[in-house]
Amino acid sequence: MTDPSRPLADPIAGSHDGPARGGVTVVGIDAGGRPANPELAEALAGAGLVVGAARHLAVAPLPPGCATVVLGPLAPALDRLLAAVAVGTPAVVLASGDPGFFGIVRRLRAAGLRPRVLPAVSSVAAAFARAGRPWDDAVVVSAHGRDPRPALNACRALPAVAVLTAPGAGAAEIGAGLAGWSRRLVVAEHLGTDAERVTETTPAAAAARSWADPHVLLCLADPPGPSAADGGAALSGIDGGAAPAGGATGMRWDNQPAAPPSGGWALPESAYAHRDSMITKSEVRALAVARLRPRIGRLVWDVGAGSGSVGIECALLGAAVIAVEHDSRAVARIRANAAAHAVDLRVVAGHAPAALDDLPDPDAVFLGGGAPQALAAVARRRPQRVVLTLAAVDRVGPAVGLLRDAGYTVEGSQLSAARLADLPGGSIRLAATNPVVVLTGEQP
Structure with a gap:
């Protein structure tokens, strides 16, 4: 051997x-x-x-x-x-x-x-062992010596993440960045030494205190243990604390959390609850998701999310997603659709552009409909990529001009799909879907 x-x-x-x-x-x-x-x-x-x-x-x-x-x-x-x-x-x-x-x-x-x-x-294996938790479902990322935003976005997107931290990119900073996401944190300091301390806490409590550097941070979406609500109780027997409770959530929970979804993407409209066919069609969604380039470490906004189908498929590919929607019934549908597909979206109820003001900066943004005020607000935030779908042809020229004035290079295409449909007697016809223009703006 x-x-x-x-x-x-x-x-x-x-x-x-x-x-x-x-x-x-x-x-x-x-x-x-x-x-x-x-x-x-x-x-x-x-x-x-x-x-x-x-x-x-x-x-x-x-x-x-x-x-x-x-x-x-x-x-x-x-x-x-x-x-x-x-x-x-x-x-x-x-x-x-x-x-x-x-x-x-x-x-x-x-x-x-x-x-x-x-x-x-490894320190990550030791941290999970101290927490008494398996880690074959975890993704490990590093914030040491690099931009910490991809590590933060992984924590926003996935149910179990271990972060190798650095001064200025640790539990306090990641805890602050998790405002709006339901997570609990386990912070492992001085592992293996007489000063070892393993603490379960909330993101808000972690953001409000200092931690020894370097430490290992576990960001978990399973239900909190009985000590989480107090803002930080010690584990591993120190101070008599109990190990955190386990348990699954509606999020994806398998042994390949970073793999592409087994069910694929560009799913049929029947895979989502929606109102009167008000949903981005699968052919259009396939191109939009490809243009957004979602993956672990990126944050995507889905503005005017409707059913949430675009944001959900970005989340299935590992991105952190914020869905913005003003209609209360649509907000409920987005949450139900996300649960049905076992992904965790942050849903913000409100009108764009005002609802965008306090959100963390995105890497990519999808806008269904391309309202000029919302598009202008998005462009001011300078995401790397902006993708919008337009059914109204008269909106295409102003949208292209706005993106170009903001420094984006713009490309676009009109998609018009015709789907097979059965006719009486066994014949088949082509049933046209409404044509849609897809615009992509990219920072040079």
Whole structure:
């Protein structure tokens, strides 16, 4: 049986059996700062160079006279590792948790190294374990060293998300961004240390306090445990807190939460409750959703949502969605349709453009009907893409002009579908649907 800790033969770099042959071994250090892997001592015994954070070097049994590099900027450490490999000097890299999981292994391979990896338990696995919750249904995202908005939008869209945080992009900031979404948060600080604290809280309570950096954030949509309402009770036995209660919601809950929907998209109108055929037809919806480009990490507004079909299909593809609708009966239908398709939309009842004022900035916006005031308000928010459908031809020119004046490049097409329909006697005719113009504005 193949040893899973050893890499397969690489057609470019060849096969490495560890540091004895002049390769690089990456060893994970567990959440408490302890070198848990029993093979670490063997790996270090033959090492001529050890790279790691100061806290990891301090706990590792380094051989006498071994050269070390304290990790700060990664580039100098990569240069030393490449130089060591070039002359056959065995090297060891110490890293937190599982170094192949949002860790240094990716950067080493990008630099041309093919390391042997000895992982420890990742901080995400440890956080879910402390919460007493399975995580095969979770999506893991990072807000560390990158724009935190995609991580926030994943939390808005999906029922179970783990976030690797950074100063200024942690539980407080994500909690503030979840206003309007029903979520609970589990914040894991100082995992594996004597100061470990795992706290269940609400987004509003998380936004109102400070947290130790870095921490792991779990954003969950299942029903809150008995301690959630108090704004933050400790778990893991600290302060006698209880583990959060589990349970499913109406949201998608399977072991492939980031996969495309098994039932597809551009669903027939019969898949949605709607009023008097007032729904974006499936042929038009297919193009509109393609133009919106929904995926995990993006926020889509569905303005004048009607039945909610466009927003729901964006949510099925992983996007966070806010549906804006002024008609109270339509609002109820949107919520019912979202529940029927097991997605979570934030529904805002109100008239555009006023209802848009306090919403978080979108990445893409769909407007059914293209009312000029609403379109102008959307353009002022500068989303990357704006898609609108127009049945009235006289509205096309003004809409194109408004988008171009706002700095968008615009393309459009008129869709006119004819569907098969049965005739008496077994014949078939073509039944035309109303033609619709689809406009797409995109920031250059």
